[in-house]
Amino acid sequence: MTSPKPEDKQQNQEEIALDYLRRILLAPVYDVAKETELTSLTKLSTRLGQQIYLKREDQQPVHSFKLRGAYNKLANLSEAKCIHGVVAASAGNHAQGLALAASKLGIKATIFMPITTPDIKVDNVRRLGAEVRLVGKSYNDAQSASIECAQQEQKTLIHPFDDQDVIAGQGTVAKELLQQQSKLDAVFIPVGGGGLLAGMAVYLKQLRPDIKVIGVEAEDSACLKAALDAGEPTDLSHVGLFADGVAVKRIGEHTFDVIKHYCDEVITVSSDEICAAIKDIFEQTRVIAEPAGALSLAGLIKYCQTSEGSESLAAILSGANMNFHSLRYVSERCELGEQKEAVLAVTIPEEKGSFKRFCKALSGRGITEFNYRYAGANEANIFVGVKLGGEVEERVALQQALTKANYKVCDFTDNELAKLHVRYMIGGQSPANVDERIFRFQFPEYPGALEKFLDTLGEHWNITLFHYRNHGAAFGQVLAGFEVSEEQQLAFFRHLKDLGYEWQEETQNLAYHSFLKN
Structure with missing residues (x-):
């Protein structure tokens, strides 16, 4: 041959x-x-x-475009196949497209969906007239059940794409x-x-x-x-x-x-x-x-x-x-996808005013996130998000500038572990025994707002915990801890009043005592 x-x-x-x-x-x-x-x-x-x-x-x-293919497939079925009905496995758009197409043509449709499918999708498919059978915990489980159903009940299996x-x-x-x-x-x-x-x-x-x-x-x-x-x-x-x-x-x-x-x-x-x-x-x-x-x-x-x-x-x-x-x-x-944010781990001196000096080293770039927990050492590692203009080259230049200013910098912008988990896990119980007071602050977002915050408080009291995340809202939210002795309390609260931001003390909050207090 x-x-x-x-x-x-x-x-x-x-x-x-x-x-x-x-x-x-x-x-x-x-x-x-x-x-x-x-x-x-x-x-x-x-x-x-x-x-x-x-x-x-x-x-x-x-x-979704899936309606087009599903309807064309059903419209080309023989009368005998239409009488027996159709079956498919899907947890999403194919299910909804097939359900509507079958309803339009008067064909009975059975859709197998995993039991993990959100209720809104299940309800939508049922609303469009299809019978839904919830089977298994994955698409593969549902697919196997749909193939078995097609064989046992003489239904036509409608593939979502390979047809x-x-x-x-x-x-x-x-x-x-x-x-x-x-x-x-x-x-x-x-x-x-x-x-x-x-x-x-x-x-x-x-x-x-x-x-x-x-x-x-x-x-x-x-x-x-x-x-x-x-x-x-x-x-x-x-x-x-x-x-x-x-x-x-x-x-x-x-x-x-x-x-x-x-x-x-x-x-x-x-x-x-x-x-x-x-x-x-x-x-x-x-x-x-x-x-x-x-x-x-x-x-x-x-x-x-x-x-x-x-x-x-x-x-x-x-x-x-x-x-x-x-x-x-x-x-x-x-914003990470647009190259408009860098996620960095930076080592700074553990001393008063170090936050403010770090902000100045950013040369006017906005901070989108700031995570820190006092550990009682001479140095502190912070997890920080920094606004960029949308160019990869700027991220490189920023890292070089911070290194030149004697900061140890590690770029985590492309690190999935850091972006998915570590950024939310910064903190924990401090091993140091300090007189810590915890406060929540809310302030209008504008260029320099965070620096004003640090100007007013950061130079006078040791910051023991800091979390800030800018979500693009009109108001920024900060959780901050300060080392405040009994003798310093009057002066501290006077400075809080001078700050002019809304604040609420959370030192007795159960969440703080469960996860953050030493």
């Missing part, structure tokens, strides 16, 4: 591409989906010197995009299992082969990059869960067959960069994108950092089903 000639392989690939093009053009997704807007991100365009557009799939009835009709349905995003803006130089598309990238890439390259198609992955879930390196789909040992909408261990077989021919480049981005993109989207559109939804814009911004010249670029906002409580993490990390 002879191997296919290269020209035969090329012809076969062209036939596959034309078949996808036909499927995309004929996909009846607009029975339930809507044509979403293409928003010009004017502020970001000015900042990056490019023309940047955002394709708004958050505007779909289920706030030709699903891929074609997602490809309708590209059809709209070119109709809305044909003069594009590059399109950035998020990658989980690859359904959206495959569908959009095959369409774009048939009509505009000169457009660069760039896939964007979370660096802790980069299954496409792994497949490209290996030459075939391969399993990741583990995936990160922050961008849960793209937390896929293995790229699809069908999707990879398409992507390897039509994707020009793959960019990976960090969680911090995704958080920065969520912030950019919110500031321009007032929409809160989910992490997977902001993934492609994060990749676009990273691309602009090294690209030359002015280009017309589009990113796909793939979804906006954000878990509300995740916003705490996003708010904490977005």
